[in-house]
Amino acid sequence: MFDPAIAGSLPKPAWLAETEKLWPQWRAEGEALATAKLDATLLWIKLQEEAGLAVVGDGEQSRQHFVHGFLEQVDGIDFAHKVEMGIRADRYKAMVPQVVAPLVLKGRVHEAEARFLRAHTDRRIKFTLPGPMTIVDTVADRRYGDRVEMAMAFAELLNREALALQADGVDIVQFDEPAFNVYMAEAADWGVKALERATQGLTCKTAVHICYGYGIPANLDWKKTLGEQWRQYEQVFPALAKSSIDQVSLECYHSHVPPDLMALLGDKEVMVGVIDVASDQVETPEEVAETIGRALQFVARERLIPCTNCGLAPMRREVAEAKLRALGAGAALARSRYGS
Numbered sequence: 001m002f003d004p005a006i007a008g009s010l011p012k013p014a015w016l017a018e019t020e021k022l023w024p025q026w027r028a029e030g031e032a033l034a035t036a037k038l039d040a041t042l043l044w045i046k047l048q049e050e051a052g053l054a055v056v057g058d059g060e061q062s063r064q065h066f067v068h069g070f071l072e073q074v075d076g077i078d079f080a081h082k083v084e085m086g087i088r089a090d091r092y093k094a095m096v097p098q099v100v101a102p103l104v105l106k107g108r109v110h111e112a113e114a115r116f117l118r119a120h121t122d123r124r125i126k127f128t129l130p131g132p133m134t135i136v137d138t139v140a141d142r143r144y145g146d147r148v149e150m151a152m153a154f155a156e157l158l159n160r161e162a163l164a165l166q167a168d169g170v171d172i173v174q175f176d177e178p179a180f181n182v183y184m185a186e187a188a189d190w191g192v193k194a195l196e197r198a199t200q201g202l203t204c205k206t207a208v209h210i211c212y213g214y215g216i217p218a219n220l221d222w223k224k225t226l227g228e229q230w231r232q233y234e235q236v237f238p239a240l241a242k243s244s245i246d247q248v249s250l251e252c253y254h255s256h257v258p259p260d261l262m263a264l265l266g267d268k269e270v271m272v273g274v275i276d277v278a279s280d281q282v283e284t285p286e287e288v289a290e291t292i293g294r295a296l297q298f299v300a301r302e303r304l305i306p307c308t309n310c311g312l313a314p315m316r317r318e319v320a321e322a323k324l325r326a327l328g329a330g331a332a333l334a335r336s337r338y339g340s
Contacts (some may be wrong), residue, residue, distance in 0.1 A: 006057055007273075015027060039059075053327065055305075056124070064311075066311070069109075070109055091182075106159075126172040127170045129176070131177035133177055135154045136151045179191070187237075215315075245268070248269075252273045253273055272299065273307055285326055285330040286333065288330020289333040
């Protein structure tokens, strides 16, 4: 009950990569880099355990970016000739690779880090993958000419890796779909269908993380335009309630999302964001417990998972560590307060 977990990413140590960046450059290469990535993964495994998290992730320490970390193992994508493209409905510009040929998975993508994660903790483990719609929104299409067709092609590849992650011992496979909060009508239609194709055949828990983005200037400026109530979830939650996905996330703490939207998820497990990723202010355990208490008006206690609003990758490491401790302590406080 109230078993806390992170959304996915955590800051990379300064000896692994540049800090406080979404697209950091690595500090090493070759075998030295491979070793450093696993060293960083072990560091964050233990810090999550010490913070009291019940579900542990790899912190995405082996990926430069949450989408491109998967794409690097896909043939048909040209990374040598990136082009500038608007991301999330032109919210910001990024240099992205181009899809130039039929998509083919080169082999396993995250085998090393998933097996390493499983071998170094006895807690439940979650592994994150980018969702099909979000991938489509983060590459330049020079091959398919149809977003739905390309999304389904990516979904098939994601499904292969997800099934392999399950075989590696992963308890929860999560797909990150920030695009669901941008293209709401499409998300409720073909976005959820592509997501279900990506989860086909999985018997482990499945999750979708839908956020308003990292705490970067472009996202903060966008949020200022959304008004007093952020109702993007309202369009996609009913479609997800009817889907086979087990867990759905939403931002809650320091957001303008009406809490009653949680009720639209029916009997799904809900990852309630109780940690703000857009501020260096560290939450107190009391604040975390109070957010959980408010969410209990709309989500049954056995289905509520305290979580971070989004990933913590761009944050300073000491801030992220303190927020993890607040998450764990706040969940424990809520357990004693609301657990019976």
